[in-house]
Amino acid sequence: MTALLPRRGLAQIFALIVILMVDRAVSPQFFDLRLQDGRLFGSMIDVLNRGTPVALLSLGMVLVIATRGIDLSVGAVMAISGAIAASLADSHGLPVVLAAALGAGLVCGLWNGFLVSILGMQPIVATLILMVAGRGIAQLITEGRIVTFTSPDLVWLGNGAILGVPVPVAIALGMLILTGAVVRGSALGLLIEATGGNARASDLAGVGTRAMILAVYVWCGVCAALAGVIAAADIMGADANNAGLWLELDAILAVVIGGTSLFGGRFSLLLAVLGALIIQTMNTGILLSGYPPEFNLLVKAVVVLAVLLLQSPKLTGMAGIVARIRGTKA
């Protein structure tokens, strides 16, 4: 019985393996890898590379959700930071470009955190403001056009490679390790979970819940800004109308697929990133399959439903009962 209960992460790993097998079935060369201009080349690399923005977003989002919050503005923040990076890329060095873009993300995060933590606004409403206005700000920066750049430093961030591994993937991995080290290497993760579990009780117990909430929104903003810079570097241009569009929903989905409850109180960074990978493995599989694009969203919905059903305690409990009945019969 205990073996049938979902252990944390088991359902996600199982789902990822199944989707990978399906991808392998629709595209026999799915796992093929080769070196192309010093960079690994293959569908698996595409999955990791294309999954990077959502993985980065989910790293920030999972902490916000752990405090019982939500951040709808991450897509818009991507657009803002991408627009800033592209506008500065050809006139300034990479450190300045990164500082400006990530600084913008930080300010956006501070704004969200201020509304939620200091003013006590509902997170979904507070971040909706920036979700709508942020894209407008980005369009203001780009003047509504796609701003292109040629700066090799910034292009490298999107298309370069470190020992064959695409730079975006290396950055995402670095951010995962950094975030993990900070929140799990200290009591910070526990305090964030306490804030989400019961903010009032935690406050009375001496947890600085306001500071916690402010901090997670700031981190979420910085992660989104980094994702925005990578997205702009990838296409060598900032497209304020489309950069990060609807990605907030993918990020929330990744967190939920990763088993983090929207009611806060517990979280897993690794599983959120795994959730992002599951989404991208599915997306890449759909593109490789050659089905007409009209089916894309339908396939996605069915797969997401299946993955979430796998995690449903009620359903797995039922499966356990069925197995037990069968066992007694046999």
Place this chain on the structure above:
Amino acid sequence: MTLKALFAATATAALLLALPANAGQLTIGFSQIGSESGWRAAETSVSKQEASKRQVNLKIADAQQKQENQIKAIRSFIAQNVDAIFLAPVVSTGWDAVLKEAKEAKIPVVLLDRDIDPSGKELYLTAVTSDSVHEGAVAGEWLAKTVGEKACNVVELQGTVGASVATNRKKGFDSVVAKHPNLKVVRSQTGDFTRAKGKEVMESFIKAEGGGKSICAVYAHNDDMMVGAIQAMKEAGLKPGKDVLTVSIDAVPDIFKAMAAGEANATVELTPNMAGPALDVIAAFKDKGTVPPKWIQTESKLYTASDDPQKIYDSKKGLGY
């Protein structure tokens, strides 16, 4: 953008109140959708150029993608008794009442770029639009002519699923492919009209088609997706423009940059100059009472590397694309 649009709207409103029309000079009100895309911005700037070329006083009202703003603008144009109204409708229905008001005031209305619901046909003078089925066909004809009798596997980057432009550009291209058995569309997937998705989808096409060796040509429903696809091909070690032919639609400046670098082959123009023909129609209508046909189709011009792409890039890049 919102701020800028707000300024633009206020400025236009101020202009509308302040500027009396010069005697003899035509005054035309243009209700523009708003800055939804680079092409739209270019249309606005070309309209201004065309109007000043003909010494027409063109008043542009930016509707910020809202029909109620367009209706307000049209009513204010009627109140000022302009000589004609240009309308780029944001949606196709709901225009009957306000267009009837214009008709009663005897102000001719010309639709630009988009058509409205057929029930209102008698309510406007003419519509100046491009034929997106024809655009797809022009792209297809170029490819058919360029490859000749050789067998050619084409991959297609579609626009947003369900968008009429995407459906039509596919239809036009498919009609040419059907006539040439050597052309075959082997893969077709949506790239949502964006660079990022165009690149991602092209990456998967390349993997699915054995590293891209079996791909002879790429057809994209817009240039932005093609710019993304060109990057994907370069990263995979292919030579777009040489190993793989490219043809796309819109003629935005960046595709000319790629063409000048030898990385793109052809593009079909969706001209931002819809106001030019409309201004000519209005001038003829006012002078001699010439009633134009109900639909004026703009030219879908094909540009290739032999058209001095660098020069076209320089001339287009200032238009706000």
